[in-house]
Amino acid sequence: MIELRHLRSLQAIEREGSLARAAETLHLTQSALSHQIKALERYYGTPLYLRSTRPLALTAAGMRLLTLAGEVLPAVDAADAALRRVADGRAGRLHIAIECHACFDWLLPVLDRYRQDWPDVEIDIRPGFGFDAVPALARGDLDLVISSDPRAGRELVFEPLFDYEARLVLADGHPLARREFIEPADLREETLITYPIERSRLDVFAKFLQPAGVEPRAIRQVELTAIILLLVATRKGVAVLPDWVLAASSQGGFITRPLGPGGMRGTLHAAIRRSDGEAAWMQAFIADCRAKAAPA
Amino acid sequence: MIELRHLRSLQAIEREGSLARAAETLHLTQSALSHQIKALERYYGTPLYLRSTRPLALTAAGMRLLTLAGEVLPAVDAADAALRRVADGRAGRLHIAIECHACFDWLLPVLDRYRQDWPDVEIDIRPGFGFDAVPALARGDLDLVISSDPRAGRELVFEPLFDYEARLVLADGHPLARREFIEPADLREETLITYPIERSRLDVFAKFLQPAGVEPRAIRQVELTAIILLLVATRKGVAVLPDWVLAASSQGGFITRPLGPGGMRGTLHAAIRRSDGEAAWMQAFIADCRAKAAPA
DNA sequence: TCAAAAATATGAATAAAACTCATGATAGAG
DNA sequence: CTCTATCATGAGTTTTATTCATATTTTTGA
Secondary structure, X not given: OXXXXXXXXXXXXXXXXXXXXXXXXXXXXXXXXXXXXXXHHHHHOOOOEEOOOOOOEEOHHHHHHHHHHHHHHHHHHHHHHHHHHHHOOOOEEEEEEEOOHHHHHHHHHHHHHHHHHOOOEEEEEOOOOHHHHHHHHHHOOOOEEEEOOOOOOOOEXXXXXXXXXXEEEEEOOOHHHHOOOEOHHHHOOOEEEEOOOOHHHOHHHHHHHHHHOOOOOEEEEOXXXXXXXXXXXXXOXXXXXXXXXXXXXXXXXXXXXXXXXXXXXXXEEEEEEHHHOOOHHHHHHHHHXXXXXXXX | OOOHHHHHHHHHHHHHOOHHHHHHHHOOOHHHHHHHHHHHHHHHOOOOEEOOOOOOEEOHHHHHHHHHHHHHHHHHHHHHHHXXXXXXXXXXXXXXXXXXXXXXXXXXXXXXXXXHHOOOEEEEEOOOOHHHXXXXXXXXXXXXXEEOOOOOOOOEEEEEEEEEEEEEEEEOOOHHHXXXXXXXXXXXXXXXXXXXXXXXXXXXXXXXXXXXXXXXXXXXXXXXXXXXHHHHHOOOOEEEEEHHHHHHOOOOOEEEEEEOOOOEEEEEEEEEEHHHOOOHHHHHHHHHHHHOOOOO
């Protein structure tokens, strides 16, 4: 069966004009090339070179193979170079899912900067994984999941990125603004504005209201962070958002208060496969996440 | 170094969904495939499959190679099929040169018929070889030369095609028409119409006039056979043409006479490389030439 | 035309590789 | 948690590729 080695030999013979010189550039002996071609000719049952001429002249069959070499070898070499970039950490695939909805706010700027430094990394944000993101990571459908509850395993690593505090956001002059901190019962008469995801995935419910058996007066779901802040400022309700959202926002007209006496805190993690952990492109990305909105 | 074998394995694994099944279709063992992939991974220094999943899932690097396989293998298989056609005599290259100018008249119809039966033979008529056609045949620049003087060698074979007689063509009622045959001196007062090639390559001169030291009154060179016949019929001169030209012509107004008492005869040959002599496409072509203008 | 030079071919021996066999390890299903 | 399907591993074997030494062929230049 023909192999790439044969195509490389044919190209070298054409380039160098003789078996002997081609053999040199291929780091082979003239004999090796002669045997190689003879084997090809035996395999196909037709001569590739006219032997009555010196140097050898290609037959039509030989030319067909030389053409094939020209078609095929550049593609092979390109793939080869690409894999080499993967091997030394310059290239990789970074398909991200985010479990935390508000993370778009810091992630997009980070990605923007990152992709300039790592042009060979194929970046994507994949929606629609929901709570299945971590299994999808193990399966190889994803490469990184932004998550706030680490469940490391043999195959997966959870790299801590940064701590955050979820705080209640309310309009300037709201009655609750006089409190030092917020208790669950305080929200009984409030309209709570949240991202449009199921309650079980919202920490306010899971960790704050539900344990106390409190239900807010109403819930309103809004997609965009900026709109949530606008609604809060115009006294349409209150919201619970991580502190980075508020630090990064240029909007005004609201203040924040801790949830509970100690505040509701957490740590954001990047879940990755252990096998990707050493790669330069991955380490750089995690470093960029930690630096977050650092000056460009 | 990566080889086509590896690309075929990757494709089979993708197709079959597991090493074991892929191994079957490749007529290998599962172990062989496992070793093969491990070798590739060692070579590139990066995993091609995630091992923590069953069946194996491709990594980004693995996908790059699978893509390469898709690009490259169809081209390889196409070339392979083409060479197989060459090997069993269905395909070949037929680059023809003709030493005899009038041969166009029977060759073109023959080629027309031939190429319908042998679509995989690459046909061309290569002008500009002149007397160097036979060496060019040995060098592999040509594959067949129509020639009237056989000089066979170790490398070359001259296949006889058919006999012909070169006859003097003259207008009906021309004074020379009363002769049984023509002698050199008869042309002393005639205008001789020839193809536009050097005198040494025209048999009338080389074999008939020159030996007798006779020079015609004038020479006129004309490219096309039909025009030559027209000029003869309209008494602008006489010409020497092989008999097949006259047999095939539908024009009238002229008669022919032998040159010398026995006529000037020759045999047309097809010069080919001995290595092409066995090929089915070549034998068929020579047979077609011998049959000449046989009914289609 | 002949010998020297250059290029390729050949066969045996060696080196390298690819593959198989037998078995061990692991993941996923029930 | 066991069972089954799947993949990995290492030693041994077979196959393939390459080298070495030398023969053959073609080309070149007197």
